[in-house]
Amino acid sequence: xxxxxxxxxxxxxxxxxxxxxxxxxxxxxxxxxxxxxxxxxxxxxxxxxxxxxxxxxxxxxxxxxxxxxxxxxxxxxxxxxxxxxxxxxxxxxxxxxxxxxxxxxxxxxxxxxxxxxxxxxxxxxxxxxxxxxxxxxxxxxxxxxxxxxxxxxxxxxxxxxxxxxxxxxxxxxxxxxxxxxxxxxxxxxx
Amino acid sequence: xxxxxxxxxxxxxxxxxxxxxxxxxxxxxxxxxxxxxxxxxxxxxxxxxxxxxxxxxxxxxxxxxxxxxxxxxxxxxxxxxxxxxxxxxxxxxxxxxxxxxxxxxxx
Numbered sequence: 001x002x003x004x005x006x007x008x009x010x011x012x013x014x015x016x017x018x019x020x021x022x023x024x025x026x027x028x029x030x031x032x033x034x035x036x037x038x039x040x041x042x043x044x045x046x047x048x049x050x051x052x053x054x055x056x057x058x059x060x061x062x063x064x065x066x067x068x069x070x071x072x073x074x075x076x077x078x079x080x081x082x083x084x085x086x087x088x089x090x091x092x093x094x095x096x097x098x099x100x101x102x103x104x105x106x107x108x109x110x111x112x113x114x115x116x117x118x119x120x121x122x123x124x125x126x127x128x129x130x131x132x133x134x135x136x137x138x139x140x141x142x143x144x145x146x147x148x149x150x151x152x153x154x155x156x157x158x159x160x161x162x163x164x165x166x167x168x169x170x171x172x173x174x175x176x177x178x179x180x181x182x183x184x185x186x187x188x189x190x
Numbered sequence: 191x192x193x194x195x196x197x198x199x200x201x202x203x204x205x206x207x208x209x210x211x212x213x214x215x216x217x218x219x220x221x222x223x224x225x226x227x228x229x230x231x232x233x234x235x236x237x238x239x240x241x242x243x244x245x246x247x248x249x250x251x252x253x254x255x256x257x258x259x260x261x262x263x264x265x266x267x268x269x270x271x272x273x274x275x276x277x278x279x280x281x282x283x284x285x286x287x288x289x290x291x292x293x294x295x296x297x
Contacts, residue, residue: 021194028197031206038210041229042217054229057210061236068203068247070256073239073263080263085232085270092274093225096281114219123212130208134201140251148251156253157260165257172264179268186275190282 027067034060047093055086069149072157203244211237224280224287228273235266 037057044050058081065074140148161169196202210233217230239259246255277287284291 024194024197028194031197031202034206035209035213038213038233041233042213042220047223047225050226050229054232057233058236061210061240064203064206064240065243065259067198068243070243070246070259073243073256073259076260076263077239080267081232081236084267088270088274089225089228092277095278096225096287111220114216117219118212118216122215126208126212127205130204131201134199134204137200137245137249140248144251145247148247153253153256157257160253160257161260164254168261172261176264176268179272183271183275186272187278 023067027064030060030063030067032060033057034064048090051086051089051093054089055082058082058086069145069151070153072153200244200248203240203248207237207240207244210234210240222288222290224273224277224289224292227289228270228277231273232266232270235262235269238262 034057037053037055037060040053041050041057044053058077062074062077062082065071065077214230214233214237217233218227221227221230239262242255242259242262246252246259280292281287
């Protein structure tokens with residue numbers, strides 16, 4: 001498929017070998033921002049601040065999507081998560097416990113068992129397997145990755161949704177309709 | 191290896207995804223507030239999306255992983271809408287959104 005992207009964009013979102021150091025720094029900062037914001041989401045005692053930091057975590061993930069050549073997904077991420085889900089959660093917080101109960105009940109003792117489960121058992125295993133997996137995966141040639149990254153994703157995703165993925169696509173439209181009607185019905189006034 | 195080069199590697203994407211997943215699991219397990227649990231679930235779904243997108247670029251160089259991430263984003267949106275409606279309902283019933291209070295079936 002021929003796409004006439006400028007060469008600079010091709011280089012910027014393509015393979016790491018020809019990416020400029022400044023762009024790499026942006027990606028690194030996005031990754032750090034994602035994780036630090038997620039840490040605040042998990043630990044902050046005030047649910048309102050946790051939600052606002054969730055927004056920054058989502059934005060960091062969107063930047064990571066851009067660098068992985070998923071421009072359409074980055075847009076969808078910003079629109080759906082930052083513009084939709086986070087605002088929805090903020091509304092729910094303000095409708096339920098805004099003034100008097102904004103503090104989360106997470107005492108040190110209650111967090112202790114989950115901490116042991118996550119850091120003692122799940123974490124080491126998963127991190128070890130992740131490192132092993134990423135070493136064993138035979139990487140695609142950088143030229144092919146750069147070529148893929150420069151393709152127009154909106155067109156490809158549209159073709160995939162109405163081609164190979166038509167059935168999941170239709171199923172998910174029905175799921176969305178059902179979920180939204182159900183949500184409105186559940187939240188209706190008495 | 192230079193840390194800037196590492197940031198663009200598959201390993202960096204996978205490590206960030208794994209850490210997000212672990213943080214999400216920790217949030218789901220430790221939070222008592224139902225909205226806090228919901229935030230943890232969103233983190234987990236995002237971690238899944240990162241992995242799909244990373245493998246879509248670094249392994250397959252094909253669009254399929256991105257399509258699945260799109261599905262994940264849509265399901266997360268639907269899930270958030272329903273979950274928040276349930277939380278509102280629960281709040282009207284119990285005047286709290288503490289998950290420990292959701293014990294009507296136990297009596």
